[in-house]
Amino acid sequence: MTAANDKPARGYADKARLVARVGKNPPAVILVEPQLGENIGTAARAMMNTGLEELRLVDPKQDWLSDKAIAASSGAERILERAKRYEKVTDAIADLHTVYASTARRREMVKPLMSAKAAALDMHSRTDLKLGILFGRERDGLHNDEVALANTIIEVPLNPEHSSMNLAQAVLIVGYEWFQAAYEGPQEMMTFNRTTPASKEMLLGLFEHLESELVICGFLRNEEKMPGMIVNIRNMLQRAELTEQEVRTFHGMVKELRYGRRPDRPKRQPGYKLDTNESSD
Amino acid sequence: MTAANDKPARGYADKARLVARVGKNPPAVILVEPQLGENIGTAARAMMNTGLEELRLVDPKQDWLSDKAIAASSGAERILERAKRYEKVTDAIADLHTVYASTARRREMVKPLMSAKAAALDMHSRTDLKLGILFGRERDGLHNDEVALANTIIEVPLNPEHSSMNLAQAVLIVGYEWFQAAYEGPQEMMTFNRTTPASKEMLLGLFEHLESELVICGFLRNEEKMPGMIVNIRNMLQRAELTEQEVRTFHGMVKELRYGRRPDRPKRQPGYKLDTNESSD
Numbered sequence: 016m017t018a019a020n021d022k023p024a025r026g027y028a029d030k031a032r033l034v035a036r037v038g039k040n041p042p043a044v045i046l047v048e049p050q051l052g053e054n055i056g057t058a059a060r061a062m063m064n065t066g067l068e069e070l071r072l073v074d075p076k077q078d079w080l081s082d083k084a085i086a087a088s089s090g091a092e093r094i095l096e097r098a099k100r101y102e103k104v105t106d107a108i109a110d111l112h113t114v115y116a117s118t119a120r121r122r123e124m125v126k127p128l129m130s131a132k133a134a135a136l137d138m139h140s141r142t143d144l145k146l147g148i149l150f151g152r153e154r155d156g157l158h159n160d161e162v163a164l165a166n167t168i169i170e171v172p173l174n175p176e177h178s179s180m181n182l183a184q185a186v187l188i189v190g191y192e193w194f195q196a197a198y199e200g201p202q203e204m205m206t207f208n209r210t211t212p213a214s215k216e217m218l219l220g221l222f223e224h225l226e227s228e229l230v231i232c233g234f235l236r237n238e239e240k241m242p243g244m245i246v247n248i249r250n251m252l253q254r255a256e257l258t259e260q261e262v263r264t265f266h267g268m269v270k271e272l273r274y275g276r277r278p279d280r281p282k283r284q285p286g287y288k289l290d291t292n293e294s295s296d
Numbered sequence: 297m298t299a300a301n302d303k304p305a306r307g308y309a310d311k312a313r314l315v316a317r318v319g320k321n322p323p324a325v326i327l328v329e330p331q332l333g334e335n336i337g338t339a340a341r342a343m344m345n346t347g348l349e350e351l352r353l354v355d356p357k358q359d360w361l362s363d364k365a366i367a368a369s370s371g372a373e374r375i376l377e378r379a380k381r382y383e384k385v386t387d388a389i390a391d392l393h394t395v396y397a398s399t400a401r402r403r404e405m406v407k408p409l410m411s412a413k414a415a416a417l418d419m420h421s422r423t424d425l426k427l428g429i430l431f432g433r434e435r436d437g438l439h440n441d442e443v444a445l446a447n448t449i450i451e452v453p454l455n456p457e458h459s460s461m462n463l464a465q466a467v468l469i470v471g472y473e474w475f476q477a478a479y480e481g482p483q484e485m486m487t488f489n490r491t492t493p494a495s496k497e498m499l500l501g502l503f504e505h506l507e508s509e510l511v512i513c514g515f516l517r518n519e520e521k522m523p524g525m526i527v528n529i530r531n532m533l534q535r536a537e538l539t540e541q542e543v544r545t546f547h548g549m550v551k552e553l554r555y556g557r558r559p560d561r562p563k564r565q566p567g568y569k570l571d572t573n574e575s576s577d
Contacts, residue, residue, distance in 0.1 A: 061465070063455060063458040064454045064455055064458055064459065064460075064461060064465075065454060065455060066455045089460070089462075090458060090460075091458070125491060125537075125539055125542070127484060127485075128484060128485050129483065129484035130483045130484060132476070132483055133483035133484040134484075171472075172475065172476065172479055173345045173346060173472075173475065174344060174345055174346060174347045174475070177344040177345055177371060177372070178345065179345075179370070179371075180345060180468075181370075183465075184342070184345075184464075184465065184468055187461075187465055187468065187469070188468070188469075188472055191452075191454075191469060191472075194453065194454065194455070195413070195453065225549075228553060229549060229552065229553070231556070232552045232553050232555075232556030232557070233552055233556050233557050234548060234549055234552035234553070234556075244545075247542070247545065248545070248549075251536050251538065251542050251545075251546075252536065254535065254536045254537055255532050255533065255535045255536040256535055257532060261528070261532050264525075264528065264529070264532075265532075267515060268506075268510060268515055268529075269553060271510065271513045271514055271515035272509060272510065272513050272515070272550060272553040272554045273553045273554070273556075274513075275512070275513030275514050275515075275554075276513070276514050
C-alpha cells in the first residue's frame with residue numbers, strides 16, 4: 016500500500032521501526048524577526064525532530080537561550096546554543112547559494128512555487144550548494160523584499176480555508192519533507208558542469224551594482240515605484256540561478272553598456288572583478 | 297520538475313496556489329486521555345489545517361471548550377464544539393471499521409507498521425469504511441491494550457535520536473499526509489500572477505537588442521570569443537523564464553544603461569516598445 020517509489024524498509028522484519036537515514040547537507044533554518052523565545056525553542060525542537068541542525072536568527076526580539084526557550088525546545092538545546100544572530104536577512108543568507116522562502120500568503124511575484132515535498136527533492140538535488148529556508152515573523156510572515164531574495168517559494172498544501180500554521184509547525188512540515196526525501200533521492204538535478212553557482216553575497220553585489228547604475232542613468236528615476244521595480248528585477252535575476260562566472264559577465268555587461276568607450280568611464284568599478292575578456296563558463 | 301505520477305495543473309495560469317481538494321471520508325481523530333485543554337485546542341487546529349473534521353475524546357482531563365482550549369485552536373472552534381466525549385477507547389471506536397494507532401515507542405507486537413504516508417494511502421483505499429486514528433496521552437502515549445485494538449501502527453519517520461513530538465504535531469503530520477494523499481495537483485509551478493510568459497520571438501528580439509548594444513559598447517569586441525559568449529548570455533537569460541513585461545523592462549534597462557541622459561541617445565530603439573515608466577508585473 017505504499018507509493019510506487021517508496022523503497023521497502025530495510026531490515027523491516029528485524030527492527031520494526033521506520034527510520035529514515037538523515038540526509039546530507041541539511042538546509043539552514045533562518046527565522047526572520049521571531050517575536051517570542053518560546054517559538055524559537057519549539058522551532059528548534061521541530062528541527063531536531065527532522066534532522067536539521069543550523070539555526071540562524073535575524074534580529075530576534077527575545078533571548079533564544081532563556082529558560083522558556085530552552086524548555087520549549089524539549090531537548091534541542093544544542094541547536095539553540097549554536098544558533099547565530101544576524102542583523103539583516105541579507106547578512107544571514109550571504110554565504111548561501113540557494114534560498115527558499117516559506118510563505119502562507121500568495122505573492123504577486125514571478126517566481127517558482129513548490130510544495131514542501133517538491134522543495135525537499137529540489138534541496139536534495141543540490142548536493143554541493145549551501146542551502147537555507149526563510150521563515151517569517153509569527154504575525155505577518157516575510158516581507159516582499161525578503162521573498163525577492165529567495166530562489167523559490169515554498170507553500171505547504173493545506174486546507175485553503177485554514178492554512179495558517181504557527182512557526183514550529185511550518186518548520187516541522189518543511190523539515191519532515193526534507194527528512195522524507197532522504198529516502199527517495201532526487202528526481203532531477205541542475206547541470207552545473209564544473210562551474211560554481213554564485214553565493215547570495217555575490218548576487219547581492221551584482222544587484223547593488225546594477226541598481227546603482229540604473230539610478231544614475233535614470234531608469235530608476237521614479238522614487239515611488241523604485242522598491243517595486245527592484246523587487247521585480249531581483250526576482251527576474253534570481254530565477255536565472257547565475258554561476259560565479261556569469262555574475263562577473265553580468266557586471267561586465269552593465270559596466271560596458273554604461274561606460275563603453277566613453278570618456279567618463281571609471282578606471283575600476285568597486286566591489287567586483289571585471290573580467291570581460293575571459294569567456295564565461 | 298514534477299514526480300512522474302503527478303497530473304498536470306488545472307487552471308495553471310489562473311491560480312498560482314497549490315490547493316489540494318479535501319479528501320473524502322476523513323478519519324476520526326481519537327485523543328486518548330488528553331491532559332490539557334490547550335493541547336486539545338492545538339490538535340483541533342492541526343485537524344482544521346489538514347481537512348480532518350471529527351474529534352473524539354476519551355476521558356479528557358480538562359474541558360475542551362475552555363477559553364484556553366478555544367484560543368489554542370486558533371479558529372478551529374467548530375471542531376471543538378462538535379467533539380464527542382467517550383468513557384473508554386472501546387466505546388470511541390465501536391462504530392469504526394479500521395483503526396490506526398499513532399505511536400512513537402516501539403511495541404512488541406505482530407502488527408502492520410506503516411509510515412504516516414503509507415497509512416494515508418491505505419486510508420484513501422478504504423473509501424467505504426469508517427476510519428479512526430488513536431493518539432495517546434501527552435506523557436506516555438497509548439497503552440499496549442489500546443494499541444492491540446488497532447489494525448495498524450503508524451510511526452512517523454523522524455530523527456531516531458529525537459523522535460518525540462507533542463500531540464498537535466503528531467496530529468499535524470498524520471493529517472498532512474492524509475491531505476497530501478488526496479492531492480492530485482502539481483507539486484510545483486511558476487507563479488505568473490496574471491502576467492504572460494514571453495514568446496521566443498520576443499526573447500530573440502531582446503537578445504538581438506542586447507547583443508547589438510554589447511558589440512557597439514565594446515563588450516563583445518573579441519570576434520573569436522563572441523559566438524561562445526553569446527551562447528552563455530542567452531543560456532543565462534533563458535533560465536530566467538522572462539515574462540512579456542520583464543522583456544520590456546530589460547529592453548528599457550539596456551537602453552537606459554547605454555544612453556541614459558546622454559546627448560547621443562536615439563529617439564527610439566527599433567524592434568521593441570520602450571516602457572520604462574510602467575512598473576514591471
